[in-house]
Amino acid sequence: MSPDGLGDGYRLQEQIGFILRKAHQRHVAIFASHISDLTPPQFAALAKLHDVGETSQNQLGNMIAMDAATVKGVIDRLAARGLVRLSKHELDKRRLQVNLTDEGRRAIEQLVPLAKAISDQTLEPLSPKDAETLVALLSRIS
Secondary structure (H helix, E strand, O other), X not given: OOOOOOOOOOOXXXXXXXXXXXXXXXXXXXXXXXXXXXXXXXXXXXXXXXXXXXEEHXXXXXXXXXXXXXXXHXXXXXHHOOOEEEEEOOOOOOOEEEEEOXXXXXXXXXXXXXXXXXXXXXXXXXXXXXXXXXXXXXXXXX
């Protein structure tokens, strides 16, 4: 039996899920210290809408890796703040379309430089080459 009592060869602090969770917690703390009025999922929704323009709520969820229930909550909160607007699809009235409002567009354009600084700060312990490698490797497994 190993000192941690979990059996030979298994150390929690060496497991990918644990390491990713700690890295994510670090990133979220840095994010919150720079952007306190939006959550990372809300920011992701605004940023993707800025990139692609109007899209369906479901498509937006797929593009930002959120399930339908989660993206609905995110969009509802953004709409309540006047950052996005919802409309019915022209042909399929069951489909909700989401788009940035002018206020949402201004907000995301102001926040993008902060988001870049947040990413830089998250990766700060790494050399530029290591940071590039980490992002490339994580992209391959996501």
